[in-house]
Amino acid sequence: xxxxxxxxxxxGFWNLNCTADECAKGHSVMxxxxxxxxxxxxxxxxxxxxxxRINAQTVPDSSANAGSSTxxxxxxxxxxxxxxxSLDWLFPVDKLNRSLPSWFHxxxxxxxxxxxxxxxxxxxxxxxxxxxxxxxxxxxxxxxxLAFSGEVQDARIFFNxxxxxxxxxxxxxxxxxxxxxxxxxxxxxxDALAGREVLRFGDERVIGPSEWTxxxxxxxxxxIDLHHPGYRVSVFASSVVPGDNSDLHNAxxxxxxxxxxxxxxxxxxxxxxxxxxxxxxxxxxxxxxxxLNRGHLDEITIGLHWKGDLPAAFxxxxxFDGQTGSLGASSIAAxxxxxxxxxxxxxxxxxxxxxxxGNYASGTKNPNGxxxxxxxxxxxxxxxxxxxxxxxxxxxxxxxxxxxxEEPTKRWKLxxxxxxxxxxxxxxxxxxxxxxxxVAAHPGASRHIGNEFDMVAEYELNKGLNFGFGYARVxxxxxxxxxTPSHDYSYPYAYFEYNLSKSGFHLPITPNRPN
Numbered sequence: 455x456x457x458x459x460x461x462x463x464x465x466g467f468w469n470l471n472c473t474a475d476e477c478a479k480g481h482s483v484m485x486x487x488x489x490x491x492x493x494x495x496x497x498x499x500x501x502x503x504x505x506x507r508i509n510a511q512t513v514p515d516s517s518a519n520a521g522s523s524t525x526x527x528x529x530x531x532x533x534x535x536x537x538x539x540s541l542d543w544l545f546p547v548d549k550l551n552r553s554l555p556s557w558f559h560x561x562x563x564x565x566x567x568x569x570x571x572x573x574x575x576x577x578x579x580x581x582x583x584x585x586x587x588x589x590x591x592x593x594x595x596x597x598x599x600l601a602f603s604g605e606v607q608d609a610r611i612f613f614n615x616x617x618x619x620x621x622x623x624x625x626x627x628x629x630x631x632x633x634x635x636x637x638x639x640x641x642x643x644x645d646a647l648a649g650r651e652v653l654r655f656g657d658e659r660v661i662g663p664s665e666w667t668x669x670x671x672x673x674x675x676x677x678i679d680l681h682h683p684g685y686r687v688s689v690f691a692s693s694v695v696p697g698d699n700s701d702l703h704n705a706x707x708x709x710x711x712x713x714x715x716x717x718x719x720x721x722x723x724x725x726x727x728x729x730x731x732x733x734x735x736x737x738x739x740x741x742x743x744x745x746l747n748r749g750h751l752d753e754i755t756i757g758l759h760w761k762g763d764l765p766a767a768f769x770x771x772x773x774f775d776g777q778t779g780s781l782g783a784s785s786i787a788a789x790x791x792x793x794x795x796x797x798x799x800x801x802x803x804x805x806x807x808x809x810x811x812g813n814y815a816s817g818t819k820n821p822n823g824x825x826x827x828x829x830x831x832x833x834x835x836x837x838x839x840x841x842x843x844x845x846x847x848x849x850x851x852x853x854x855x856x857x858x859x860e861e862p863t864k865r866w867k868l869x870x871x872x873x874x875x876x877x878x879x880x881x882x883x884x885x886x887x888x889x890x891x892x893v894a895a896h897p898g899a900s901r902h903i904g905n906e907f908d909m910v911a912e913y914e915l916n917k918g919l920n921f922g923f924g925y926a927r928v929x930x931x932x933x934x935x936x937x938t939p940s941h942d943y944s945y946p947y948a949y950f951e952y953n954l955s956k957s958g959f960h961l962p963i964t965p966n967r968p969n
Contacts, residue, residue: 519723545918547954561957562590562605567668567949573941574616576934583614585623585668586932589630590954599638605631609668621668621697622888628703632671639679651691654835655715656728656759659773659792659848662835666844669697671833674705694833694940696741708737711832725762731755734832738782743890744830751780753830767798769812778832784826790815790848804860805867813840817850817882821895828882836887841873841946843926845892849885850903852876857908867912875903877933884933893937900932919955923948 542549547560554560565587572580591605607630610919611623618624633649652663664671675692691712713732736742736751745751757775764770774791794811795824815829831848832900840846840853857871877884880899886892910924928943950957 474602493925505511505795541916541919545954546954548918548956553956555937557595559593559595560591561593561953561955562588563954563959564952565949567626567947568949569945571617571943571945573928575944576938576941576943578939578941579616581614581616583617583623584612586610586612586875587668591631599636601635601638602631603631603635604629607670609670611668622669625669625703627699628697630670639681642681644678644680646676649674650695651675651677653690653833655688655730656717657761657771657809657839658835659759659839660730660732660755660757660775660831661711661713661715661833662834664835664837666835666837671695673711684719688715689713690715693812706737706739706741708735709739709742710735722760722762724764725760728759730757730759732757732832734830743888745781747892748784748826751779751781751830753777753779753781753786755830755832767773767800769798770794770953771796775829781826784824786826788816788820788827788829790829790831804862807859808857809859810856811854812918813853814852815848815851815878817878819879819881827956831889838908840875840887840908841871841926841928842910842924843928843943844887845906845928845943846875846903847885847887847889847892850878850882851885852878865914867914868910870909871907873906873908875906875931877901877903880933884937893934896933896937899936902931903933904931905929914959916956917958918953919951920959921948921950 547562551559551561565585568583568586569585570580570582574581587607587609589605589607591603593601593603595601606627607625608627609623609625611617611619614623629650631650631652633647633651635645635647637645639645650672652670653675654662662671672695673692674695675690677690677692678690680687690915691710693710695705697702697703711732711734713730715730716728718727719725730770732755734751734753736745736753738747738749740747742751755777757773757776758771761771762769771794772792775789777786777788778784790813792811792813794809795807796807798805798807815831816827817829818825818827829849834848836847837844840848840851841855846853853873853875855871855873857869860868862868878901880901881895881897883891883895884893885902906926906928908924908926910922912920912922914920924947926945930940930942932936934940953959
């Protein structure tokens with residue numbers, strides 16, 4: 455029996471490994487911690503709004519003495535741009551950095567998000583909880599060509615009844631990044647680093663940190679980047695760091711990813727051309743859903759990501775991957791790809807961008823045969839690309855989506871989209887966003903998984919503070935109606951992000967275009 459909160463491994467408000475009193479006491483402490491954090495942040499927000507209103511109304515009007523009634527009336531008009539600029543007092547770390555030596559930098563971010571999913575697992579299960587994530591980082595650059603970086607992360611979930619206190623919702627006080635870097639990624643021809651680092655390449659459909667999840671993803675990595683204006687080539691060897699209860703989170707032995715990723719600008723006019731190759735090896739393990747306990751994985755992925763602008767405000771984005779190798783006794787022959795086009799109406803109100811996209815990821819038609827055709831999504835950031843509800847993975851999948859993005863003001867961003875999902879083959883499983891099996895295969899069942907509607911709005915006050923809210927709903931298709939209790943899945947949420955050093959955010963509306 456656990457004797458304190460750190461030993462308590464409760465996954466809700468009750469666990470057979472803990473007594474009722476211990477669970478209640480542990481969750482009472484967690485509630486108090488979350489409540490105090492929320493109170494402090496709400497007070498900061500209220501003070502922020504009061505102060506910006508006072509500043510906006512007390513700024514002296516230089517033309518007031520001239521007797522201009524127009525200028526006198528406008529003296530008290532709220533100026534959101536000026537108000538945002540007046541909030542520097544809310545970012546003491548940014549102010550501290552300006553007073554510190556240029557070779558020493560402190561940063562970090564805090565994100566809070568309320569989620570209220572219903573229909574969890576397409577059943578009648580509902581929940582309501584608060585996700586809390588804090589990151590604090592430090593960079594020391596004694597020389598232009600030498601830097602030492604470190605970052606810790608604390609991710610937690612509060613007030614949950616059914617969602618577990620485990621990855622990807624909770625992972626307390628972990629080493630998120632730590633590495634020395636020789637050379638500069640901004641200047642010169644080459645830089646190298648080794649240690650723990652977040653990896654993100656291209657559109658993050660193959661390798662990314664999965665930022666929307668509360669815990670995210672990081673790697674133990676050795677990496678060399680060759681770069682010059684117009685191109686960058688990264689060569690790396692890495693092991694993904696699993697979320698667990700240890701302090702340093704040791705990688706699973708033998709689970710390694712090696713790769714070369716190139717990015718070339720203007721080989722094709724107004725376009726990014728990104729060829730890459732990855733070699734992945736992994737042992738047979740119940741901890742790895744991609745191996746499905748079929749045996750040792752030895753897999754080569756060759757791909758190309760290509761996106762750019764076209765005349766008349768059109769744009770395009772496409773990526774194709776082929777995989778070969780072996781999984782246990784099976785030979786791998788899998789592929790995936792997507793094609794997207796968009797059109798921005800720059801003269802219309804809110805400059806809407808309308809887009810249309812089609813996705814395909816192969817599945818295995820004969821699981822008992824010699825060929826394995828299920829695409830391995832590797833380590834993607836799937837949020838948004840396959841819906842904001844995050845119920846669908848890039849394996850055995852046919853998807854189309856269409857939607858519109860708007861920017862009604864400089865600070866507001868909106869997005870609405872609709873998706874349809876089908877199994878590539880009903881002889882293979884329906885896979886979750888994580889790549890694990892969500893619903894086992896039902897040969898002969900309908901391939902239509904369902905449809906999804908998403909909408910999200912975000913307000914960016916400045917590079918240090920933004921707010922957002924959204925709603926996603928998955929409407930169960932015939933496959934889910936046949937294989938599950940067939941409840942629709944709904945996902946309402948609201949969030950805010952606070953960046954300690956005002957260095958910007960990875961926005962969920964355009965998740966792969968950081969500020």
